[in-house]
Amino acid sequence: MTPATAEELRQLCLLYVEDEDIARLSIGSFLRRQVGELLLASQGEEGLRLYQEKRPAVVITDLEMPVMNGMEMIRRIRALDHEIPIIITTAYDDDAHYCPEADMTILKPISFMELLQAVKDCLTAREKR
Numbered sequence: 001m002t003p004a005t006a007e008e009l010r011q012l013c014l015l016y017v018e019d020e021d022i023a024r025l026s027i028g029s030f031l032r033r034q035v036g037e038l039l040l041a042s043q044g045e046e047g048l049r050l051y052q053e054k055r056p057a058v059v060i061t062d063l064e065m066p067v068m069n070g071m072e073m074i075r076r077i078r079a080l081d082h083e084i085p086i087i088i089t090t091a092y093d094d095d096a097h098y099c100p101e102a103d104m105t106i107l108k109p110i111s112f113m114e115l116l117q118a119v120k121d122c123l124t125a126r127e128k129r
Helices: 006-010 021-032 044-054 070-080 112-128
Strands: 013-017 037-041 058-062 086-090 104-107
Touching: 006 112, 013 021, 013 044, 021 037, 021 112, 037 044, 044 058, 044 070, 058 070, 058 112, 070 086, 086 112, 104 112
Parallel strands: 013 037, 013 058, 058 086, 086 104
Antiparallel strands: none
8 A cells, every 4th residue: 555645645534632832723723734625623532423413534633621521532432433644742641541452652742743644644544354
């Protein structure tokens, strides 16, 4: 399978869930220029609702958030869809923040290019399934 191209990314609907306003806005601004449609949520409950309404192709989420944390949101999404690529962004590299339901984990601070490559890698891996 070939890696995801820029054109394929422009056809993509992506959900980004992050409670930190500055991170959500800066990473969201970057992602908006890369993908066709970007859905933004500030916590897991909102992210789950957007997922259910829009069925994005990729989910990127923080773990530590109010109302519903990222792990609970991921579990609920996985109950609906076992195949959707899910990327975790977290500041913690420990067992308490390990989520086996996720496809990839990126440690904060986030590199825009590392995040974009992770999205491409997830799409390529999905094509191989």
